[in-house]
Amino acid sequence: MEILSYQFMRNAILASFLGGIACSVIGVFIVTIKISFIGVCMSHATFAGAVLGILLRVNPLYTAFLFSFFSAMLVGPLADRGQLNPDTAIGIIFSIMLGLAFLFLSIIPGSKAEALSLLWGSILTVTKADLRIMLGITTFVLLIVSLFFKEIQAVIFHREIAAAVGIPEKIIFYGILILTGLVITASFRTIGGLLIFSLITNPAAAAYQLTFRLRWMFLLSAIFGVLSCLLGLLFSYWLNLPSGAIIIITSSLIFALALLFSPKKRVYHRL
Amino acid sequence: MGKIIEVKNAIVSYRDNVALKGISFSIEEGEMVGIVGPNGAGKTTLLTLINGLGKKISGEVKVLGHFLRRKDLSSFRKEIGYVPQNFSVDPRMPVLVYEAVMMGRYGKLGLFRRPGPRDHLCVREAIRLMELENLQYRPVGNLSGGELQKVALGRALAQEPQMLLLDEPTANLDLKAQDGIIALIEKLHSRKSITILLVTHELNLIPQSCDRIILLKRGEIFGSGKMKEMLQEDILSRLYEFPVRIVTLDGKLMIVPYQEGVINGNT
Numbered sequence: 096m097e098i099l100s101y102q103f104m105r106n107a108i109l110a111s112f113l114g115g116i117a118c119s120v121i122g123v124f125i126v127t128i129k130i131s132f133i134g135v136c137m138s139h140a141t142f143a144g145a146v147l148g149i150l151l152r153v154n155p156l157y158t159a160f161l162f163s164f165f166s167a168m169l170v171g172p173l174a175d176r177g178q179l180n181p182d183t184a185i186g187i188i189f190s191i192m193l194g195l196a197f198l199f200l201s202i203i204p205g206s207k208a209e210a211l212s213l214l215w216g217s218i219l220t221v222t223k224a225d226l227r228i229m230l231g232i233t234t235f236v237l238l239i240v241s242l243f244f245k246e247i248q249a250v251i252f253h254r255e256i257a258a259a260v261g262i263p264e265k266i267i268f269y270g271i272l273i274l275t276g277l278v279i280t281a282s283f284r285t286i287g288g289l290l291i292f293s294l295i296t297n298p299a300a301a302a303y304q305l306t307f308r309l310r311w312m313f314l315l316s317a318i319f320g321v322l323s324c325l326l327g328l329l330f331s332y333w334l335n336l337p338s339g340a341i342i343i344i345t346s347s348l349i350f351a352l353a354l355l356f357s358p359k360k361r362v363y364h365r366l
Numbered sequence: 367m368g369k370i371i372e373v374k375n376a377i378v379s380y381r382d383n384v385a386l387k388g389i390s391f392s393i394e395e396g397e398m399v400g401i402v403g404p405n406g407a408g409k410t411t412l413l414t415l416i417n418g419l420g421k422k423i424s425g426e427v428k429v430l431g432h433f434l435r436r437k438d439l440s441s442f443r444k445e446i447g448y449v450p451q452n453f454s455v456d457p458r459m460p461v462l463v464y465e466a467v468m469m470g471r472y473g474k475l476g477l478f479r480r481p482g483p484r485d486h487l488c489v490r491e492a493i494r495l496m497e498l499e500n501l502q503y504r505p506v507g508n509l510s511g512g513e514l515q516k517v518a519l520g521r522a523l524a525q526e527p528q529m530l531l532l533d534e535p536t537a538n539l540d541l542k543a544q545d546g547i548i549a550l551i552e553k554l555h556s557r558k559s560i561t562i563l564l565v566t567h568e569l570n571l572i573p574q575s576c577d578r579i580i581l582l583k584r585g586e587i588f589g590s591g592k593m594k595e596m597l598q599e600d601i602l603s604r605l606y607e608f609p610v611r612i613v614t615l616d617g618k619l620m621i622v623p624y625q626e627g628v629i630n631g632n633t
Contacts, residue, residue: 260525
């Protein structure tokens with residue numbers, strides 16, 4: 096209980112709770128639609144945008160969101176149109192974003208500590224303003240999922256069929272990408288631009304091993320996301336290790352356990 | 367009965383490859399029409415032209431009495447049940463058979479509305495017609511190819527469509543599953559009098575109750591007419607650029623590759 100006596104720890108626990116839910120719910124889309132590389136690309140775009148914000152002395156949140164929004168609007172159609180192999184197209188945007196991030200980093204005058212801290216995040220320095228943004232984004236994500244659950248389910252199942260039954264599947268798909276960008280933008284300061292992607296993928300991938308119901312997958316993923324953040328935070332406090340790294344290791348362990356006890360594995364063996 | 371589909375001089379192209387070269391045809395309400403042709407003839411493109419998933423360069427497509435326009439494609443698609451070719455899903459997909467069939471209702475339901483009693487009734491009826499009662503709470507990823515095809519048909523049927531577009535519904539299925547799917551399609555046509563367009567490159571899997579056949583070759587209509595008129599050895603040999611023979615087995619026309627001395631007695 097000593098841990099709760101510090102304001103910064105109380106903030107960190109709240110951030111873990113909100114970030115854990117938002118990232119892992121978004122992760123369900125990423126894992127089921129199999130667009131992991133798009134997620135990686137967008138988290139790097141967010142990082143490049145944030146570094147540009149630091150360089151221009153504007154709030155990095157705004158520039159990070161702009162970059163993630165435009166990369167979502169670029170990556171989605173590129174992956175869809177098939178003029179290039181989708182992986183090649185996304186790989187090119189990914190490398191452009193990485194290049195821009197390093198370019199902006201190199202021309203920041205003076206100390207680069209603030210920009211570099213965005214790479215691994217700092218959950219212990221979360222401010223009230225950060226928490227308000229995270230609360231807003233998490234509520235928005237949950238609202239979107241509950242309002243458009245059936246459309247999201249159809250797009251996850253089969254995009255061509257979703258379009259064929261009259262669902263605006265392109266709007267839903269691009270909306271999912273923009274939502275991914277929003278969540279990454281809201282959480283990258285706490286979790287870190289590079290580590291956030293593991294928190295998006297691992298809890299959802301663990302939930303994917305355990306259930307054949309999409310509703311349960313969202314719920315399990317959110318529980319695993321929150322658990323990864325809270326346990327990671329506790330371990331990092333007790334062991335005096337970087338919180339971001341421990342959160343990711345915890346989420347990976349949860350995934351390993353889910354894989355070990357997956358009922359789907361038994362189904363596979365039977366088939 | 368009126369025309370449910372009218373296509374005039376439709377041209378569809380994928381970059382340099384012209385998939386449909388100005389084809390024209392019409393389909394009457396309640397007809398079952400087989401679209402037949404070799405690989406690359408433009409059969410799938412023709413189906414996607416009708417439900418708006420494919421984009422035409424020029425020509426006119428009139429479906430359900432209205433010209434297809436980009437802005438109201440969604441409302442057309444709600445009335446068209448489409449079963450795509452090689453329908454497959456990830457074995458771990460977190461969706462049950464009942465939910466997959468229910469997806470047929472989602473377009474008609476519209477945004478912000480949840481399925482009601484009538485939607486569940488439609489889904490149960492589609493599941494019964496497709497003989498999926500025992501599988502309705504199984505994950506779709508655990509089904510065999512034939513069962514998955516039944517789910518795809520059930521989903522299209524739950525849509526209560528005015529027409530069904532079936533793209534190679536028996537592709538990659540074993541003989542028993544092929545026979546089962548064809549029987550189900552014939553049952554649907556006779557019970558519901560629904561307009562069906564069925565694409566296949568497998569001539570022996572054209573339902574015997576097809577009213578008409580359209581032969582496609584290299585993006586053009588090679589021939590169109592009643593089954594008996596179109597299923598002629600010389601027509602099919604020219605269509606496939608390969609000699610074929612037609613034999614009768616238990617009163618059913620069977621198309622086989624021509625090999626001297628192999629076929630005898632049954633012709």
